[in-house]
Every structure is written in C-alpha cells, then in structure tokens.
Amino acid sequence: MNSQLPAEHDHFIGELQSIDTSTASAQLDMATLIAARQTGDSALASAGTVGSLVKMRVDDLYLIASIREMKIGTPGAAQATASLEFIGEGNYSTETGLKSFKRGISRYPFPGDRIYAVSQDDLLRIHGTDDKPHIRVGTVFPSSDVPASLYIDSLLGRHFAVMGSSGSGKSSFVSLILNRLTERLPHGHIILFDTHGEYAPAFAGKSLQLNTGNLLLPYWLLNFEEHAEIFITAEGEAGDMDRDVLAKCLLKARTRNNLSIPVSKITVDSPIPYLLGDLTSILESEMGKLEKSGNAANYMRLKFKIQEISNDPRYNFMFNRSLISDTMESFLADLLRLPPDNAPMTLIDISGIPSEIVKVVVSLIARLTFDFSIWAKHDGTRPILLVCEEAQQYLPHDRSGSVTSVQKILQRIAKEGRKHGISLGLISQRPSDLSEGVLSQCGTIMAMRMTTERDQQFIRSAMPEWSKSLLDAVPSLRNQECIICGEGVSLPIRVRIDNLDKSMLPASADPAFSTSWQTTGGESELLRSTIQRWRNQGME
Numbered sequence: 001m002n003s004q005l006p007a008e009h010d011h012f013i014g015e016l017q018s019i020d021t022s023t024a025s026a027q028l029d030m031a032t033l034i035a036a037r038q039t040g041d042s043a044l045a046s047a048g049t050v051g052s053l054v055k056m057r058v059d060d061l062y063l064i065a066s067i068r069e070m071k072i073g074t075p076g077a078a079q080a081t082a083s084l085e086f087i088g089e090g091n092y093s094t095e096t097g098l099k100s101f102k103r104g105i106s107r108y109p110f111p112g113d114r115i116y117a118v119s120q121d122d123l124l125r126i127h128g129t130d131d132k133p134h135i136r137v138g139t140v141f142p143s144s145d146v147p148a149s150l151y152i153d154s155l156l157g158r159h160f161a162v163m164g165s166s167g168s169g170k171s172s173f174v175s176l177i178l179n180r181l182t183e184r185l186p187h188g189h190i191i192l193f194d195t196h197g198e199y200a201p202a203f204a205g206k207s208l209q210l211n212t213g214n215l216l217l218p219y220w221l222l223n224f225e226e227h228a229e230i231f232i233t234a235e236g237e238a239g240d241m242d243r244d245v246l247a248k249c250l251l252k253a254r255t256r257n258n259l260s261i262p263v264s265k266i267t268v269d270s271p272i273p274y275l276l277g278d279l280t281s282i283l284e285s286e287m288g289k290l291e292k293s294g295n296a297a298n299y300m301r302l303k304f305k306i307q308e309i310s311n312d313p314r315y316n317f318m319f320n321r322s323l324i325s326d327t328m329e330s331f332l333a334d335l336l337r338l339p340p341d342n343a344p345m346t347l348i349d350i351s352g353i354p355s356e357i358v359k360v361v362v363s364l365i366a367r368l369t370f371d372f373s374i375w376a377k378h379d380g381t382r383p384i385l386l387v388c389e390e391a392q393q394y395l396p397h398d399r400s401g402s403v404t405s406v407q408k409i410l411q412r413i414a415k416e417g418r419k420h421g422i423s424l425g426l427i428s429q430r431p432s433d434l435s436e437g438v439l440s441q442c443g444t445i446m447a448m449r450m451t452t453e454r455d456q457q458f459i460r461s462a463m464p465e466w467s468k469s470l471l472d473a474v475p476s477l478r479n480q481e482c483i484i485c486g487e488g489v490s491l492p493i494r495v496r497i498d499n500l501d502k503s504m505l506p507a508s509a510d511p512a513f514s515t516s517w518q519t520t521g522g523e524s525e526l527l528r529s530t531i532q533r534w535r536n537q538g539m540e
Contacts, residue, residue, distance in 0.1 A: 010055075010057075010097070010116040011032075011036055011039075011044060011047070011116055011117045011119070012029075012032060012114055012115070012116055013028050013029060013032050013033055013036065013047055013048060013054065013115055013116060013117050014026050014027050014028035014029050014032070014079070014082070014114075014115045015027055015112055015113065015114055015115060016056065016109055016110070016111050016112060016113045016114075016115060017081075017111055018111060019108055019109065019110075019111060022085065022086055023068075023083065023084060023085050023086065024065065024083075024084040024086070024109075025081060025082065025083055025084065026054075026081070026082045026084055026115050027079045027080070027081060027082075028048050028070070028079060028080045028081075028082050028115070029078065029079055030072075030077070030078055030079060030080055031078065033047055033048040033080075036048075036117055044117050044119065044120075046142045046143070047117035047118075048067065048070070048080070048082070048117070049067065049070075049142065050067055050068070050069065050070055051066065051067065051141065051142065051470075051473070051494060052066070052067050052117075052118075052142065053065070053066055053067075053087075053118045053122075053123070053126070054066075054067060054084065054115050054116065054117060054118065055098065055115070055116050055117075055118055055122065056109045056113050056114070056115055056116070057092065057109075057113070057114070057116075058107045058108070058109050058113075059092075059107065060091065060092050061089050061090065061091065061092055061106075061107060062089060062090050062091075062092050062097070062098050063086060063088075063089050063105055063107070063108075063109060064086075064087055064088050064089060064090065064098075064101065064118070064126065065084040065085055065086045065087060066084065066085050066087055067082050067083070067084060068082075068083045068084065068085045069082065069083040070082045070083075086105050087103065087491050087492070088101055088102055088103045088104060088105065088126075088491055089101070089102065089104070089105045089106065089107075090102070090125065090126070097119065097121065097122060098118075098121070098122045098125050098126065099125070100125065100130075101125055101126045101128075101490065101491075103490075103491055120143075120145075120146070123140065123143060123146045124146060126490065126491065127140050127146055127147065127148065127149070127490055127491075127493065128490070129149050129151065129490075132151050132152075132153070133151070133152040133153060133184070134149040134150060134151050134152055135149060135150050135152060135177070135180035135181060135184055136148070136149050136180065136498065137149065137150055137173075137176060137177060137180065137495060137497060137498060138480075138482075138495040138496045138497040138498045139495065139496045139498075140493050140494070140495060140496075141481070141493070141494035141495060141496055144496075148484070148489075148493055148495040148496075149489075150177070150444070150484070150488045150489060151487070151488050151489070151490075152181070152184070152185070154443065154444070154487040154488050155443075155444050155487070155488035156383070156385055156423040157418060157423065157443075157487075158418065158442070158443025158444065158486070158487045158488075159414060159417070159418070159423055159424040159425070159426075159441055159442045159443055159444075160423075160424075160425050160426070160442055160443065160444040160445070160446065160486075160488060161391075161425070161426040161427075161428070161431075161439060161442040161444070161445050161446065161462075162174055162177075162425070162426070162427045162428075162446045162448070163427075163428055163429075163431045163445070163446065163447050163448065163450065163455070163459060164429060164447065164448025164449055164450060164482075165429055165448070165449055165450050165451055165452075165455075166429050167479075168448040168449040168450075168477070168479060169448060169479040169480050169497065170427065170429065170448055171198060171199070171506045172480075172497075172500060172505055172506060173446070173448065173480075173482060173497055174387070174389075174425075174427055174506075175199065175202040175203075175500060175504055175505060175506050176497065176498060176500045176504075178190065178192070178202075178203070178345065178387070179202065179203070179500070179504050181385075182203075182206055182344050182345060185344070186340070186342065186344060187339075187340045187344060188337075188340065188344040188345075188383075188385070189336050189337045189338070189340065189344060189382055189383065189384045189385070190337070190344055190345040190346070190384070190385045190387065191335065191336075191345075191346045191348065191365065191369065191384065191385070191386050191387065192207075192345060192346070192347050192348065192387040192389070193348055193350055193362055193365075193387065193388050193389055194347055194348060194349045194350065194351070194389060195350060195351060195389040195390040195393070196351055196389070196390075197211070197349045197351035197352070197507075198506040198507045199347055199506045199507075200347060200349065200507070201503070201505065201506065201507050202504050202505060202506045203345055203347055203504075204503070205343075206342070206343050206344065206345060207343050207344075207345035207346065207347040208334055208337070208343055208345070208346045208347065209347045209349065210346065210347065210348050210349065211348075211349035211351075211352055212314075212316075212317045212349075212352040212353060213352075215317045215348070216317065216320070216323060216327070216331070217317055217318045217323075217331075217361065217364070217365075218273070218318070218323040218324075218327060218328075218331065219276070219318050219319050219323065220254075220271065220272065220273045220274050220323075220324075221271050221328065221331075221364060221368065222360070222364055223268075223269040223271075223367065223405075224246070224247055224250060224268040224269050225405045225408075226360050226363055226364055226367075226405050227246060227250060228242075228243055228246060229357075229359075229360050229404065229405055230309065230356075230357055230360055231246060231302055231305050231306060231309070232246065232302070232305075233301065233305060234298075234301060238297075238298070241298045242298050242301060242302060245283070245286070245298045245299060245302060246302055247268050248286070249279060249282045249283050249286060249302075250268050250274075250279065251266070251267070251268045252282050253274040253275070253278045253279040253282055254266055254268070254270055254272045254274050256274060256275075256278050257272045257273055257274060259272060259273075259326065271328060271368075273324055273325065273326050274324075275324055276306060276310050276319065276321070279306060280303050280306055280307065283299045283302055283303045283306075284299075284303065286299060287299035287300070287303075314354050315354065315357070317353070318357075318361070332368065332372060334346070335365065335368070335369075336369065336372065336382070336384060338382065348365065350362065359393070359394060359404055359405075359406045360405065360406070362388070362394055362406050363394075363404070363405040363406035363408075363409055366386060366406065366409045366410055366413060367405075367409045369384055369386055369413075369422060370409060370412065370413055370417070370420065370422060373417075373420040373421055373422050374420055377420065377421075381420070381421035382421065383421040383422070383423065384421065384422050384423070385422075385423045385425060386413065386417075386422060386423065386424055386425065387425035387427065388410070388424070388425065388426055388427065389427045390427070390428065390429070391426040391427055391428045391434055392428045392429075392430050392431075392433040392434045394406045394407065394410055395407060395410050395411070395426070395434055395435040395438050396433055396434070396435065397432065397433050397434055397435055397436060407435070410424070410438065411435070411437065411438055414437075414438045414441040414442075415441060424441075424442075426438070426439070426442060430455065431450070431455050431458045431459055431462075432452070432454040432455045432457075432458040434458075436458070436461070436462075439458075439462050440462060442462070442486070443486050443487035443488065444484065444485070444486035444487050444488035444489070445459065445462055445463055445484070445485055445486050446482050446483070446484045447459050447463075447471065447474055447482065447483045447484075448474075448477060448481070448482050448483075449474060449475065449476075449477040449478070449479070449481070450474050450475065451475050456471065456474055456475065459471060459474070463485050463486075463492075470483045470485070470492050470493075470494060471483060473494060477494075480496060480497040480499075481494065481495065481496055481497065482494070482495045482497055483495075
C-alpha cells in the first residue's frame with residue numbers, strides 16, 4: 001500500500017482492489033461519499049457518481065481516473081464496487097494538491113492504495129487551458145462552474161466534427177463555436193456552407209451572406225471535372241467520348257482569352273475566362289470537320305446541354321452571360337474575407353441552388369480555397385476554416401467506387417489541408433452515412449444525442465479507446481449537452497453547452513404545431529407571396 005500520508009486537501013473515499021493497463025476496480029465507502037456531498041464543494045457533491053473523477057497518489061504524482069460503473073452488493077451495504085478508467089496524471093504539490101495535468105499515465109498504483117475524490121480546484125486544473133488560446137463552450141458535467149473550453153489551434157489545426165441527431169441542438173452549438181471564434185479572433189477567415197438557409201440570423205453583421213440572389217460564381221472557374229459533371233449526361237462509352245470532346249473544345253475556348261498568359265501554360269483546368277458562345281461555336285466547328293455524320297452525337301449532346309443550362313434562369317448565379325470578365329481577384333477577396341472588414345465569415349446559403357449542381361458548387365468553392373492556399377504559401381499562410389453542414393451529402397460512406405469532384409477535394413483537404421492552413425469542420429446528423437476515412441482525420445469529435453445504434457457505433461470507432469465509456473451516455477444526452485474528445489480538449493468531457501443570445505441563434509427551431517394549429521387567417525396572402533417567390537426563384 002502507498003505509505004505516503006494524504007494531504008489536507010485529499011478526501012478519502014475508498015481503496016483500489018485490482019488494476020490492469022487501462023482500468024481498475026475499487027471499493028468505495030458509502031458513508032464517506034455521503035459525507036463528502038455535504039462539504040459545499042460542488043465537485044465533492046458528485047463524488048462517487050458515474051462519470052465523476054477520482055485520484056490516487058503514486059510517489060510525486062496524482063493519477064486521475066473516471067468512474068465508469070458502480071454497483072452495490074446488497075441494499076444498505078457499507079461499500080460499493082466501482083470500475084475505474086485511467087485517463088491521465090499530474091504533479092503533486094503539498095500546497096495545492098494537483099499541480100498540472102496531462103493525458104496518459106507513466107506509473108501504476110498498487111491494490112490497496114487509497115482513492116480520493118477530486119476537488120473543485122483539482123477540476124479547474126485538470127480542465128484548465130494553461131494560457132493556451134481557447135474559447136469557452138460550456139461547463140464540465142456534472143459541475144456547474146468548471147469551464148469547458150476548446151483549444152483554438154488544436155481544434156482548427158486538426159479538423160473537427162460535430163455529430164448529433166436532428167433536434168439535439170447541433171446547429172445552435174455550431175453557432176456558439178463560430179460566434180465565440182469570431183469574437184476571439186475578429187480577423188479570421190471562415191466559409192460556412194448553409195444547407196438549409198438557417199444561419200443568417202446567427203451571424204448578422206459579422207458575415208458576408210451569399211445566396212442565389214446575390215451570388216456571382218463565374219462558370220469559367222470550374223475545372224474540367226466540374227464542367228463534366230454539369231454538361232455530360234451520357235454514361236459508359238458514350239460518356240467517355242463526350243469527356244474527350246469536351247476536354248478538347250474547352251481547352252480551345254480557354255486559349256481565346258486576352259490575358260497575358262502563354263498558350264503553352266494554359267490547361268483545361270486553368271481558371272481563365274472564356275465565352276460559352278465560343279465553346280458552342282468550337283463544338284460546331286469541330287463537328288463540321290467530321291467525316292461521318294453519325295459521329296456528331298457527342299458534339300450535339302454537349303451543345304444542347306450547354307444551351308439548356310445557359311438559358312435556365314435557375315443557373316443565372318453561375319452561367320449568366322455577364323460573368324465573362326476576369327473577376328477572380330474580387331471574387332476570392334469576398335469569398336476568403338481578404339481583408340475581413342469586420343465580417344470574418346462568408347455564409348453561403350446553398351438551399352436555393354438546383355440540386356443537380358449543388359455538389360459542384362461546393363466542390364468549386366472548396367477547391368478554390370485549397371488551390372489559393374497552395375499558391376499563396378509563398379507570400380504567407382492565411383489559415384481558413386471551411387465548415388460543411390450536412391457533410392454526409394458531400395462525403396458519403398460510399399463503397400460503389402465512384403468518386404465525385406466534391407468528394408475528391410474534401411478528402412484531399414481532410415488529408416493535406418493542415419499543411420496548407422485549411423481547417424475542415426464537418427457537421428452531420430447521420431455520422432454512419434459519412435466517409436469513415438474523412439472522419440478519422442478529424443482531431444476533435446463532438447457527439448451530441450444520437451439514438452441510432454449504427455451512428456453510435458460509428459462514432460465509437462472514431463474515438464480513442466479510453467474515452468469510449470463516455471459514449472454510453474450519448475443516447476440519453478439532453479439538448480445542449482455534448483461529449484467532446486480529441487485534440488481540442490485536455491481530456492474527453494461531457495459538457496453542458498452555454499446558452500447563446502437569441503440574436504445569435506440559427507433559425508432552426510421546430511415549428512410549434514400546438515400554437516400554429518389553433519389560429520387561422522392570412523392564408524390568401526401566404527399563398528400569393530409564396531408562389532411569387534417560388535416562380536421568381538428568390539426569397540425576396
């Protein structure tokens with residue numbers, strides 16, 4: 001047994017029974033636990049409960065463990081058996097008790113060693129930020145006054161994911177994180193893909209808000225693969241032939257520019273303005289050179305599809321004929337917030353974009369962000385955060401072997417973005433539908449309530465082994481509660497998320513059927529205004 005005497009700040013609650021490399025079992029004294037709850041220390045009040053922390057003295061160290069399970073043999077028994085899970089260690093000080101904390105343990109206790117409850121001061125040191133740049137997101141469960149913080153550089157430098165079922169408070173949590181980031185770092189560069197058009201109220205006054213009404217996304221910024229996803233509809237051998245024709249004609253169209261770029265440097269992917277009219281005329285010209293009219297089908301398919309897209313008003317934000325000038329510099333300045341001008345976020349509402357090309361739009365913007373970071377590295381990195389709502393739509397867990405342009409670029413950002421100063425934030429209500437390879441690249445995982453076993457198992461596979469016991473609570477988490485583990489926190493924690501000012505909440509509240517269905521009136525005006533917006537393809 002450890003012979004060192006306990007310090008006056010050590011509150012004895014039991015003894016160790018058995019130990020292995022990551023867990024231990026202990027006997028806890030019930031009378032002592034009850035007495036500890038009457039001390040007025042909020043940390044001691046939860047001593048011995050599942051999820052609470054305990055400590056053990058080993059030489060000049062405190063070992064910290066969490067209580068994973070408790071059971072009592074018979075009603076009224078004096079002792080309870082507890083299962084512990086080791087999580088880290090800290091230096092011992094006779095004056096302050098726990099002096100510092102780090103994950104992992106370097107020494108083990110012996111059976112019979114005494115176990116102590118952690119105090120409020122211990123919790124503050126365990127969950128402290130050590131003066132690292134951080135943002136507060138809530139309080140550590142079960143306490144009500146121990147701040148839960150995220151380390152900014154670790155959170156963003158290693159990517160992060162927020163997962164939770166619909167209605168668990170996921171959008172509000174994302175809004176809290178991004179608002180705290182922009183408050184702490186007002187000259188940042190954040191791009192948020194808003195799938196449902198719900199975040200505009202949360203970032204009013206601190207973001208450039210783009211939608212199909214004011215977004216001007218020049219079509220010539222598309223690379224060849226993105227062009228092909230929009231213009232090529234045939235499959236199999238016919239689709240392959242269409243790709244060859246498109247590549248040849250697109251390259252010729254790009255070389256008809258007035259930029260001072262040598263023709264030898266221009267590729268089919270070069271972001272160089274060209275006219276859609278030039279592309280169709282080149283298709284017609286090449287078609288006229290064919291010896292057999294039967295080979296013209298590839299050219300005709302492409303020509304008709306280009307004309308169809310360019311004449312469809314739903315695509316005006318991208319294929320408007322006025323988008324022919326070289327606006328790449330001003331577009332990137334707005335998109336990447338260079339300079340931020342007190343609005344460090346670009347909020348892109350993609351809810352009104354036709355479903356046929358929404359993935360291409362996300363691919364284009366993500367790729368422009370990545371390419372900019374590569375080519376700008378010579379002049380100094382401008383770190384950028386790219387946040388994808390409903391990430392499973394762009395990064396599906398697909399074993400079919402077919403990979404879209406948006407999957408390719410987001411997978412590349414997940415693997416290489418850290419080296420180029422790009423952080424990826426993935427938000428999803430169905431993590432089991434998300435690419436497992438990309439999720440594994442996320443250094444910080446934030447799991448809110450999830451009721452499906454498949455989603456829970458998927459999240460378990462992405463979390464460190466010694467933090468998985470926390471996930472047992474995921475199905476029963478309340479709104480505004482979250483399990484966080486990974487690089488962004490000092491150790492895996494259950495968090496009560498802070499309340500957010502109403503002005504910063506997204507417009508994602510569930511409709512109140514019980515209120516709405518008790519009133520009537522205004523239906524005619526509702527129908528007229530709705531149909532007008534519907535036909536005009538705009539929310540104004």
